[in-house]
Amino acid sequence: MACSLPPEILDLIVDHLRDKPSALKKCCVLSKSWVPQTRRYLFAHIRFHYTEHSIKSWKLAFPDPSNSLAQHARTPFLCEQNPSALEDPDVGCWIRTFYRVESLHVNALGRSYGVSFVQFHGFSPTLRSLTLTHTSTPLQEIFNLICSFPLLEDLGLTTIVPKRDTDGWNIPSTSPKLTGYLKIKGGLRSVVRRLCDLPSGLHFSKIRVSHDNEEPTLTTDLVSRCSDTLKYLTISHYASGAFFFQLR
């Protein structure tokens, strides 16, 4: 039996079930007309293990970008254990099919050299949250990536150990307003200095930072830069850094 409901009623039903994947899956097989609405939530949260094999599998499964599940992905879009696939020119085309992603988390754990983020630049104009973890990519490239997302609000930088921190530093011409949260753990010194250089300034309302014994003025400077907007501040010192993310 064809199940035809007015679209606004169908939207109401599916919206109501947004946090119940098992119910959404049942809706998905109920009728073809229900599929697009249910996919919007079913595939909003994709955990993607970024390997060459997984990219090939994805392309094979969804050869037509206009019909790909990528368009439903919102958050989190997680890349882990990056192989050399990131340098593949096809990756640029592939990554741009995820043009509605709002949150990007790149974990480059295991890479002894810096991951290139060039192909990620501006791939999703609606990106609001960016987290980079365990990367030794040069800071210039990291900040070029940050500045390629005009609506970016939240920024997480964990264990950023740039290999070529001494390279030249060109301040980006534009930068997002950065009005959400900032989480920094490790690599504080170099990251904060670059952050303070951004042309649009810093407007974070929440900051979680690992305090640096060697350069305490950096944290103070960071707080001062956000003085008008900062409401929530969490300071963790190095000794308890291992517990940084446990409570929340």
Next chain:
Amino acid sequence: MSVDVSRMPSLDLSKATNLTHVVFRCGRSTQWVTTTVKTAKSKNLRHIAVNSFAINMASIEGAVHREWEDLDHLLDQLWTSHSIRPRVIYRRGTGEDDGDLASRSLSKLTKRGVVDMVEYKCRSGRR
């Protein structure tokens, strides 16, 4: 594990005039917490939390204990002057009588009942 954090420098929060919540995640030493809280000038400050779950409260003694007393005194003053009720997250030791150690380190606050003492428990359920 004992980590010397006595030289932990304080922060200057005087320019953060809209600050409402401050959370400190500290080790044994709380001197930097005390000096940092003293710099806060925000009239909107409503919440101060001290998370010391990374240490065993039973290991607090001597100079470190005095630092906790100083913090206790300061937070007590803040309660009196600004009605800011602090929240302290602590970890118990392995002994049965360790439960009151955290309270003893913040005696003024606990006597007046103006602090929320929360025992930290690992996600695995172990202490």
